[in-house]
Amino acid sequence: MKSLVKTVFIKTLPVMTGYIVLGIGFGILFHSKGFGLIPSVLMATLVYAGSMQYVAINLISGGASLITTAFTTLLVNARHIFYGISMLEKYKGTGAKKPYLIFSLTDETYSLLCGEDYPENVDSGKYQFMVSLFNHCYWITGCALGSIIGSAIPFNTAGIDFCMTALFITIFVEQWLSVKRHLPAIIGLVSAVVCLMLFGADAFLIPTMVLISVLLILFRKRIGGDKNE
């Protein structure tokens, strides 16, 4: 148990840094619009979606209608459907932990759990649960801290959010080095860049995921659905 905690802590360390920083950013911003600790923690606990929470600050402080809020959430978070599809098999047989695992499936948790690099001799459901819970706690802590300390951070943190980019890059490189066929990775890269140019920074995620799915299915024979090791 102790070694599992340690393993999970080390594995989630990059997410901890990122979540604390981004959470503080959220807390500060939400605070500046006149919302205190309780709404910030409530949002971090119940919504638990980074980019959506930033969007929500604008919606709520601008007094958006509930219908607008619902639709915006639908658009910003629709990508989560694809994470779910990807985790269907991995979350099988996780029993009572499953609802929480699904609820807490953020971009970062997904990035840590979608691969094959699970620790040995550990119940995978337990491992998934701990990683999810640790990440959730980091996020809540960050959002609470930001709300409390306001903007009084003693050192220049500009650029520290790059750690999230770096996390995704290391996972990408790790995946690239561990498989022989790189077509899925290339499909993802090309689709994202093309859709970014076509649809712009605010609206390219969903088209990208649709394009990725279509291309993966078109190239199914070449990718070979059976083995990628």
Place this chain on the structure above:
Amino acid sequence: MNNTYLVLSILLIAAVTAALRFIPFLVFSKGKQTPKSIVYLGKFLPYSIMAMLVVYCLKSVSLLTYPFGLPELIGVTVVVVLHVLKRNTLISIAGGTVCYMLLIQLVL
């Protein structure tokens, strides 16, 4: 601005987000066999999506105005090179992030 509106908005955002996360698991429930094409997608999406997430993090970088995405380019390169050489996630992330922070705070 009243508290009812605030709480309702938060609950609504939470409900829609959770619904999106639960949909695939409800649609492809354990009773039925998950379609083969969905299992296939589930297996290979991670490789594509990770590339997309990298692009997503860099989406706001402007290549046409100063500093032309150079800090990001250098930061990304440092992470990739460190990772290929050391295969240690923490070293790669710390190295790239510190390098990026120094670049945007002190150099560019």
